[in-house]
Amino acid sequence: MRVRPRFVIAVGATLVVLAPLAWLQQASLLPGSYSVMDMGVVDTGGAALGHHRHEDGVGRGVDTIVETATDPVVHVELAARKDGDRYTLNGTSPGPEIRVEQGQLVEVRLVNESVPDGATLHWHGVDVPNSADGVAGVTQDAVPVGGSFTYRFLARQVGTFWYHSHQLSHEQVRNGLLGAIVITPPGGVGATDVTALVHIYDGTRTVNGRAGDSPAAVGPGERVRVRVVNTDEGPMPVWVSGSEFRLVAIDGTEVQGPTPVRDVAVLVTAGARADLELVVPPGGARVEMGGSAALVLGAASARTSRPARTLDPLSYGTPADIGFDPAAANRRFDYVIGRRPGFVDGWPGVWWTINGGMFPDVPMFVVAEGDVVRMRIENTSGEVHPMHLHGHHAVVLSHNGVAATGSPWWVDSLDVPDGEMYEVAFRADNPGIWVDHCHNLPHAAEGLMAHLMYEGVTTPYRVGHEAGNTPE
Amino acid sequence: MRTTYRVLAYLIVFLVVVQAAAIAYFIAGLGEWIMGGGVLDAATMESESTFFPGLIGIIIHGMSGTYLIPAVALALLVVAFFAQVPRGVMWAGVLVGLIAVQVALGIAHVPVLALLHGIVALAILVVALIAARAASGAPVGPAARADAVA
Incomplete structure (x- = not known):
């Protein structure tokens, strides 16, 4: 029987369409388990590559x-x-x-x-x-x-x-x-100390596990420090109804020279913390958590809607010594977040990329103990990303090219909206292997997870379903 | 193969209708929820929990638009290579192209592009209908004539 040319052409055309997709899909499959030491695109930030691969197994194990x-x-x-x-x-x-x-x-x-x-x-x-x-x-x-x-x-x-x-x-x-x-x-802390851990359970925002208004046992004239913790997946605006306040700490670091502000929102990104301090007025005050829950201080008072202005920590407070010179950085990294169609572990989707690579082809940022590191974090992905580096606090140097002029702004969780760019710096003073990921945790599970690798450090642990370890 | 082509083309028509219905359901549910005192911020939106009726609409719209409809369009293109539908490959190719544009517009996060997203949706609907109807007529080409004789 003669094979019809048309049929051959149809089969050829099908292969042209499907074969590249099949190849990309297969190539994206992750092994059952892998070591983060073998994962990612090595990026030394412009420094010479030292010993980090440890094929000989020499190095300090993270467990030590x-x-x-x-x-x-x-x-x-x-x-x-x-x-x-x-x-x-x-x-x-x-x-x-x-x-x-x-x-x-x-x-x-x-x-x-x-x-x-x-x-x-x-x-x-x-x-x-x-x-x-x-x-x-x-x-x-x-x-x-x-x-x-x-x-x-x-x-x-x-x-x-x-x-x-x-x-x-x-x-x-x-x-x-x-x-x-x-x-x-x-x-x-020289004030009544109140924690306000915010978490959304089944669509309901809670403060310390309680929905709606949560009263705090404080009276008028009392100085209160409210420790807001955002444990959710996206940024939450926080503002105060009925009182001025000071933003006294960000991500566990005191702000220098915090001035009183009012009618302004503080954006607390996913994973981040903000400490607000205020003196409870006779009429009471409310710390509004995104408008859907609140910490009530003193007498019941009226809630307000989100102020139009958002406090910019870049120019808040007074400058102070940060303890190192970012201009003397010997490692410079880019962390550019994008998004494009492709496959991650065999699944098609429109996935996040870091410096153009899709998971697991994301950077492995290599540093040595004692380095001064600068990192440019840029977001071109269309969505906001709360970026979290483990084991270190980084100081914000600039935002969209505008240099910081306020108090040293130390972060471990930085809100990076779409179309924006931050430059941060930190000292590599805590040896280990540290993940550096988006704290919108489903995004991390979708591959928005890189890591910082100290030279001379190894890990005996493995990621992957075969190892029973799924950190995202 | 012609029947498969027709079914897949009508399936795209159906899925576009579902997209329109689902996003309208979401908008209506969101509006009602906010008017009833609901407050939406990024953290709430990202919490992946169902906090108002209609939220399922955006989930359906996103999943179907990103995965299902592109997959059906690709299947239609492959079937088109084999089914001798007049201009069948062309219409399937146009659909794949329009849907690629539509997905890009959908995730562009530029609100004004949503206007185009709504218009391209209608274009997909019309082209899918044309493709389906093209596969409804009599077969064409030498093979089809042979079929007709047999």
């Missing part, structure tokens, strides 16, 4: 980078459970607030009672030793049901932080495996 101080002062046991869709710690969500004084050695033992996929705890904003960072597959294995893991770190910083699981975090954090950790200076 531990807190050297001994004799824990604060010991906490947290039991993680899954009840239906909800995750709890010691039976509650949010989990118990951990409150310690600066200088105390903290020891937290996580016991997984019934989280089937395993769990970890990440100390968001606390620059802990790498072994205590809690990223499944990078700094530890996810803790299986019946297992436990002990985190030890010295409370060097002062400020508002939070903890959450970094195993299947896009699901476990959304459904409650989180809590606040507050480190106070010895003697307190």
